[in-house]
Amino acid sequence: MKDEPRVILTAGFDRAPHVSILAQALQQRGCRIEGLIVVSPYNWKRLRGLIRQRGGSFVRTAIPRLLGADTEVAEEGTDDLAELMEEWGLRAGSLRAWARKTNVTYRMVSSINESEAVELVREKQPDWVVYGGGGILREAIIDAARGRILNAHSGPLPEIRGMNACEWSLLLGYAPTVTIHLINRGIDTGGVISTHPVPVRPGDTIETLRRRCVAMGVRALLETVLHPPASLPPPLQHAEQHRQCFVMAPAIKELLARRLAQGQYLSTSNTSTA
Amino acid sequence: MKRYKTHLDATVAWLYRSIDHGKGGSCAYFGVWGRWAPPYPETTGYIIPTLLHYARVTGASEARERAMGLGNWLLGIQDEGGYWHGGTHPPARPNPSIFNTGQILLGLCALFDETEDAVWLDAARAGARWLAQGVNGEGEWEQGNYRDGFNPSYYTRVAWPMLEVWKRSGDEPVHAAAVRVLDRILSRRRANGVIQGWGFDPERPAFTHTIAYTLRGLLESARLLDDWKTYGAPTETALERLYRQAELYRGRLAGAYDEAWRKDDRFSCLTGNVQTAICLLKYEARSEDLRLVNAACKLVDYVCSTQSLRHPHGGIRGGIAGSRPVWGRYMALRYPNWAAKFHADALMLLMERLEREA
Numbered sequence: 001m002k003d004e005p006r007v008i009l010t011a012g013f014d015r016a017p018h019v020s021i022l023a024q025a026l027q028q029r030g031c032r033i034e035g036l037i038v039v040s041p042y043n044w045k046r047l048r049g050l051i052r053q054r055g056g057s058f059v060r061t062a063i064p065r066l067l068g069a070d071t072e073v074a075e076e077g078t079d080d081l082a083e084l085m086e087e088w089g090l091r092a093g094s095l096r097a098w099a100r101k102t103n104v105t106y107r108m109v110s111s112i113n114e115s116e117a118v119e120l121v122r123e124k125q126p127d128w129v130v131y132g133g134g135g136i137l138r139e140a141i142i143d144a145a146r147g148r149i150l151n152a153h154s155g156p157l158p159e160i161r162g163m164n165a166c167e168w169s170l171l172l173g174y175a176p177t178v179t180i181h182l183i184n185r186g187i188d189t190g191g192v193i194s195t196h197p198v199p200v201r202p203g204d205t206i207e208t209l210r211r212r213c214v215a216m217g218v219r220a221l222l223e224t225v226l227h228p229p230a231s232l233p234p235p236l237q238h239a240e241q242h243r244q245c246f247v248m249a250p251a252i253k254e255l256l257a258r259r260l261a262q263g264q265y266l267s268t269s270n271t272s273t274a
Numbered sequence: 275m276k277r278y279k280t281h282l283d284a285t286v287a288w289l290y291r292s293i294d295h296g297k298g299g300s301c302a303y304f305g306v307w308g309r310w311a312p313p314y315p316e317t318t319g320y321i322i323p324t325l326l327h328y329a330r331v332t333g334a335s336e337a338r339e340r341a342m343g344l345g346n347w348l349l350g351i352q353d354e355g356g357y358w359h360g361g362t363h364p365p366a367r368p369n370p371s372i373f374n375t376g377q378i379l380l381g382l383c384a385l386f387d388e389t390e391d392a393v394w395l396d397a398a399r400a401g402a403r404w405l406a407q408g409v410n411g412e413g414e415w416e417q418g419n420y421r422d423g424f425n426p427s428y429y430t431r432v433a434w435p436m437l438e439v440w441k442r443s444g445d446e447p448v449h450a451a452a453v454r455v456l457d458r459i460l461s462r463r464r465a466n467g468v469i470q471g472w473g474f475d476p477e478r479p480a481f482t483h484t485i486a487y488t489l490r491g492l493l494e495s496a497r498l499l500d501d502w503k504t505y506g507a508p509t510e511t512a513l514e515r516l517y518r519q520a521e522l523y524r525g526r527l528a529g530a531y532d533e534a535w536r537k538d539d540r541f542s543c544l545t546g547n548v549q550t551a552i553c554l555l556k557y558e559a560r561s562e563d564l565r566l567v568n569a570a571c572k573l574v575d576y577v578c579s580t581q582s583l584r585h586p587h588g589g590i591r592g593g594i595a596g597s598r599p600v601w602g603r604y605m606a607l608r609y610p611n612w613a614a615k616f617h618a619d620a621l622m623l624l625m626e627r628l629e630r631e632a
Contacts, residue, residue: 168565171564172563172564243514243517243563243565244518244521244565245565246521246522246565246569247521247524249525249568249572249575250571251278251571251575251628252567252568252571254275255631
């Protein structure tokens with residue numbers, strides 16, 4: 001690895017706060033951002049897929065987020081992402097604006113797998129592609145990145161594969177954990193680089209806990225890029241034996257929210273170990 | 275949860291209306307052209323356990339009384355040979371029916387459990403014996419099939435009620451015949467989890483309705499025979515696939531699948547959706563994995579989203595259409611009573627599971 005890690009970041013939308021913070025933090029610490037690949041929210045095919053996958057309520061909740069509005073955080077809960085920004089002295093904003101200001105290549109694509117995105121990765125040959133969202137990665141882009149795609153997954157692997165991992169961890173009896181792993185062709189089956197426990201605190205809601213996982217993921221990704229493993233870990237064995245998790249149905253989410261409110265999942269220690 | 279209860283009450287109210295129009299039984303369906311169909315003995319039979327379950331869950335004595343009424347109607351139209359005819363009542367022509375007789379046994383067994391009155395079990399035993407006598411050495415029926423000469427794989431759902439009768443009566447020939455039927459059907463299982471011939475027509479993709487019939491028959495038979503390995507485990511591949519499909523398409527399963535799992539998703543078969551939810555919940559009981567409950571929630575939620583709670587016409591209000599869109603290939607333009615029955619069953623199972631978890 002060279003002294004100056006070269007990184008491409010992906011984002012699911014232009015104002016993804018965690019990608020914005022991570023890009024800035026990496027650059028501040030001497031990394032070279034070779035490109036930002038941002039998936040356009042104004043893509044009918046994508047919206048149709050998301051609406052089909054998550055239902056009409058998705059429009060109500062996701063559009064404001066796509067446009068950069070902050071997600072709701074319970075008054076009594078903490079917002080770890082906001083705390084992280086404060087700690088690092090950063091502000092989240094438009095990735096496009098930041099890229100223009102810092103002269104970073106910016107690609108707005110309708111799909112993370114389209115040729116423009118693949119070509120950018122192939123051309124730049126970054127040390128890492130840091131996945132910050134944008135949908136399921138297909139073969140072409142994974143191959144172009146030579147298997148060096150980092151992801152912060154909000155659950156323990158291989159046990160909790162798939163979506164809403166932070167929530168499913170709790171519901172299925174696992175300690176909330178952020179796992180830094182490589183993305184390969186399976187669903188969360190790439191080799192694990194590191195794990196980071198996430199504490200559950202009094203007053204936590206699903207949203208505050210999610211944001212704590214995101215904040216922990218940002219810290220852990222930064223750490224991984226700055227201090228990479230000596231060698232890439234092998235893919236997880238038999239990961240697919242573990243049933244994949246999907247977006248929580250409203251009734252199951254309600255159940256989890258109720259349990260959280262009752263303090264059922266409180267960590268014995270409330271100190272972060274990241 | 276409250277939302278589920280609202281949908282459950284609406285569904286049961288629709289079932290009541292189907293009985294009010296059914297001259298003793300429950301009407302097979304309501305057609306969008308504004309007419310109720312004649313009563314359908316087969317589905318009337320298995321609506322009985324639904325109403326008894328509802329009575330237990332809600333304390334509604336009306337549901338219990340109506341279940342008893344349906345049972346009495348079925349006793350009144352049982353043939354001396356022990357069987358019931360296929361199709362709606364009165365039958366256009368005599369046609370002793372294997373599948374329909376099997377489904378009615380479920381209602382009679384439920385009434386026997388509820389009342390301990392031997393009249394129900396005696397009638398069920400007569401039906402089960404008629405079924406057992408018709409099973410040949412290969413585990414197949416030669417007479418009484420829906421399609422002449424074709425023993426569909428969803429006959430697992432005939433073996434199940436036969437085993438229910440055996441559990442209560444100890445009739446060994448009934449048990450032996452049911453096991454032969456199950457073994458024959460299991461011999462058709464393919465590596466991809468499909469059980470060949472699990473549709474109405476061996477040449478066409480199977481509706482999720484009959485796929486779920488087949489899987490449920492096996493799941494319940496495994497329970498009654500206390501043998502998961504032989505009768506339950508063969509359902510796992512198919513159930514896992516349906517779990518993923520339910521999740522990937524947010525509870526909207528394709529209406530039909532062929533034997534390579536290629537889907538026909540121009541429509542969704544709503545009864546198949548909720549029947550699959552029931553199968554997933556039954557399957558989940560073994561492993562206690564809320565991910566399966568999550569998929570069941572989505573399947574039920576999708577069907578709830580298609581249900582009108584305020585339609586001015588009682589034939590549509592609270593009913594469940596055969597297909598979504600309503601002109602889809604399964605029971606086009608009709609609201610079948612079995613769709614409502616399975617919807618109610620799925621809702622009650624789901625509510626109980628969620629309550630237990632809470």
